[in-house]
Amino acid sequence: MMCFSELGEDYCPPSQYLLPVLESDCGKQNSDCVDGIEEAWQSKFTDYEKRKVEKQQEKLAFERHLEEKQKEHAQLLCMNNSRKERILNSVREERDRVEQGVSQQQRAQEAERLLVLDKVRQAEDGISSRISDMLMENKRKKKSAEFLQAMEEDRIRMEHLTAITQEEANSLRKKEVAAAMQKMLSDSCAVSMLQEASEFRRQSLVSEACRSLEHLDKHFDKMMSLQVLDKSKAIAHILEEEEMQKVAFQALQLQKDSVHGYIRNQIRLIEGELMQLTKLEIKRRNLDSENLQEVLVDQRTALSDMLQQLLKQREQREQELRQVLAEMERKSESNQQNYWMIQYQRLLDAKPLSLRMQEAGVEKELVNLLCKLSAQHYLPILAHHRVTTAALCHMSSSDLKKLGINEVGIQKALLKWAHDRHPEVCKGKQQDEETETIPTAPSPPSPHPTTSAIQMPSPPLTPGTPITPSAPSPLEGPGSSECVVCMETGAQVIFLPCGHVCCCQVCSDALQNCPLCRSNISQRIRLYHG
Incomplete structure (x- = not known):
């Protein structure tokens, strides 16, 4: 075709020239063939149309089936989504409820912890103030001459005591004084027997010595015999025995002595404060709180030093009273009758x-x-x-x-x-x-006032005033004063020099070091009061 177009001639396909010849030659013969072909094609088209209709029907049926399946799938998907949403909502609600419960529990525990810490802090403040008061009182007592003045007064009083007037000898109330002596001796004997029995019981547990047990039985028999003894016989025995009168006077003198009573009260107060400090230290260790531990250690050390000093002063005062008694016995007249009974009556009648x-x-x-x-x-x-x-x-x-x-x-x-x-x-x-005082410029106040500058110190009570128990500690509870070794018996022994009150009598005997601070134990003090 490109060649004809280049030559300028139109191209005519051969079918345009051959078809008329073929038609003219074979027209009659092919007319039947054409009809057969058309019928064949027509039947084919009919079959095709039928199949097409069938295919369309199958397609429509498939589409309907597919649509139903899609609807079912969508419905199942919707149901699954709704069920999943319900599960998620329930899980979310449960999680919120659990989180709310956990947060409430945490807030309650935090509030309880803060409350316990506040109580511990209040107890520490109270103990700190009392300890500072004791330290100030001890410092004040060191500066004053009270003990020297009391000793001088005792010396003057003892000089007057050695001289017994005839009027006092005539006014002697023998039976009344003898009854008082008998009661004093019974009380002193009972206390000494209980202490001695406790000591022998401790020794028997350690050494299991039969000899100590026999000695203990003898002492208990003696104590029981004193209790069974008729009171009138005891009084008559006291009236005859001058040595018993002297022992009764010595016991009353020790009881009436103001200096010895002051030292006893100070020792009792310090023992109570040491017990409270030990409870605080144990409570802080249970709370895993290390705040103010050094302050507690310093306070406990100061109290331990004061306790050791007071024990020495008590022993010294008892020695002084024994010397006074020996001086009175030396100056007393040998032919003076009822000398110790008159002294006992004089001391009994002395006004505070x-x-x-x-x-x-x-x-x-x-x-x-x-x-x-x-x-x-x-x-x-x-x-x-x-x-x-x-x-x-x-x-x-x-x-x-x-x-x-x-x-x-x-x-x-x-x-x-x-x-x-x-x-x-x-x-x-x-x-x-x-x-x-207007012309003088006032000094600027301290921005952080200390406790000692705010609170007025309250010195300890004297022998003449009753001991008022302090407020109950907020740390009182089960196990707060138990022995840290056996966890069964209450704490009964003070360890020195550390000052801890953490063991019972039995467990303390086997210890060489304090179970709380691991310091060496040089002295043990038995607590006989609560």
Whole structure:
């Protein structure tokens, strides 16, 4: 075709020239063939149309089936999604509920932990204040001459005791004094027997010595015989035995001695504080809290030192009283009858210092205040100068110092007590003092006041005043004062020099080191009170 187009001629296919010839030649013959072919093609087209219709019907049926399957699949998918959503919602709700419960439990545990820590902190603050008061009181007692003054008064009193007047000999109440002596001896014997029995029982557990057990049985038999002994016979025996009268007087003298009683009360207070400190240390270890551990150790060390010092002072005072007794026995007349009974009656009838000061004119409330402050040695000064509450309202610290009351804590306590009782009288005095001190510039207040500067120290009680138990500790609970070794018996022994109260009597015998701090044990002190 490209060649014809290049030559400029039109191309005509051969079919245009041959077809008419073929048609003209074979037209009649092919007409039948064409009809047959057309019928064949027509039948084929018919079959094709039928198959096409069948295919379309199959297609429609398949599409309907597919649509039904898709609907079922969609329905199953929807049901699955809804079930999955329900499961997720239930899981989410359960998770929220569990998280809420866990958070509530955590908040409750945190609140409980904070509450316990707050109670521990309050107990530590209370113990710290009491220990600081004890340390200040001990320092104040060291500076004052109370013990020397008491010893001098005892010497003068013993000189008067050695001289017995005829009037006292005539007024001797023999039966009454003998009954008092019998009661004193029974009490002293019972206490000594219980202590000795406890000591022998401890030795028997360690050594299992039959000899000690026999000795213990003898002592118990002796104690039982004293209890079974008729009271009248005991009194008659005391009336005859001068040595028993002397022993009874010695026991009463030890009981009435103010210095020895003060030392006993101080030892009792320190033992209680050491027990509370040990409970605090154990509680802090259980709470895994290491705060203020060094402060507790310092306080416990200071209390242990004070306890050892007081034990030495008690032994020294008992030795002094024994020397006084020996001096009285040496100066007593050999032919003097009922010497120790008269001395016992004189000591029994002796009025306490507070009562003598009340009879001298000192107000009862003022006497009680000085007794609470452990400052009875200032009572004669107040009685001599006839100081009353109204007079205290018009006095200052310098005025009290001029009278002889040199301790600042006692001065402040007296002035505060008078101000609380008569505030309207002391108000004018305070305004006058403020007017006088206007030219002087006040010192700036400390931004962090200490506890010792805020709280007024409360000295320990004296022998003349009853011991008031402190508030119950917030740490009281099961196991708080148990023996840390056997966990069955309460703590009964103080270890020195560490000061821990953590073991019972039986477990402490086998220990060489303290189970809490691992320090060496040099001395054990048995606690016979709660």
